[in-house]
Amino acid sequence: MTQGNHIREDERALEKLKDILLNKDRAELEELRSILNNQDKLSEKVRPIILSHFDFLKENFSSEYEEIVNTLIDKKLKQSEQELLDLIYPSLGKMISKYVALQMTTLKESIESSVKSKFSIGRSIKSMFTGVKESDLIIKDAVVSTIEEVYIIQRDSGLLISSASNQDSMDRDVIAGMLTAIKSFVEDAFNKDAQDLEMIEYGSYKIIIRSYYSFYIAIAVSGAFSATEQFELGTKIDSFAEYKMKLFKGKYDISSEEISLLLEQDFIQK
């Protein structure tokens, strides 16, 4: 064998080797291309990666993204703090009302047992048909109550937002201010745990107060006012406040007259 032959032999072997190697590469390249161009195939490949990342996120989301999310939430909360509180307040009131109602029931049951002895057939029948407890009817029979005045007042400044009324004599701006002053005075003097003044009573008048975050609603009622009526009125005020909320959006740019009309429709009995 010559030297040259030997070299050529080597080269051919190398060629073959290259062919084999490149062929494999080409085939792989071809396969890759087909995967990339075929969605089903591609997704089959990518799926496990994404799934495993999901698993990773499930485990590590808080450490990886906590800060970003917290900052976002903080920012959003700060922007809409007042709206949020105005939204939460009525529901809170409802929850508390429910608890109080439970306590009232206990009290009423004791009243009921004490009036059982002197029941009237007429009242019992009425009670049966209307579903109103006999004890309430007894109280109602005695005196009927009337809503005299309704106020919506800015909680901090005591400035009157709107009002509605049966009569037309008093200066409601001043009453709103005084009510707020009395409320602040009482809350400041007796409140150790941030509760709101809920009722002022004088003579046969009762002023029912429901406080929300940026405003409160005060309703003056004359005549005997049973616990059930008071509870129902409270709930009614709450729903009004909740509904109102959407009109206010915390800005009070709806006119005082418009709110007054709504108040009159809902609360003042002509």
Added chain:
Amino acid sequence: MISKKIILTGSFGVGKTSIFNQFIFQKFSDKYLTTIGVKVNKKTMNVKGQELSLLVWDIAGEVTQDKVPTSYFLGASGIIYVMDLSRPLTFDKAEEDTKYLKNLIPGAKLKLVGNKKDLLTESELAETVANIKLPIDSITSAKTGENILELFTSLAEDLI
């Protein structure tokens, strides 16, 4: 109509209620009935062609302002801090008090008032004012009514 809340504050006996009564009812009494809690009243003014309703809160005097329930100040647009020109003790705390109030309600306009002007002679007044280190906005007499309306008018103008 725009409504604004204004608070009359300061130590006890300096004449807050007297200023209040002079402004609202144009009346003055020599009797001293200390205020308990708060009294609110309203006066409508026309300032720069604009109708303005002032809700004035006359509160009980306290030796230092941090004793006043903070809720009284909430939402106030104007504060009138009253001192008794005839009782130097009542301006001792003025600097501290006004600093406290400005911090409590940064948005509110504050007027520093020296009252009972009628009890001092010209020279006594000059001497007293020189002794008070703070710039006084108004020197009034609730008794004669001097500068009372001007005080509220200038405050109201600041609020528009």
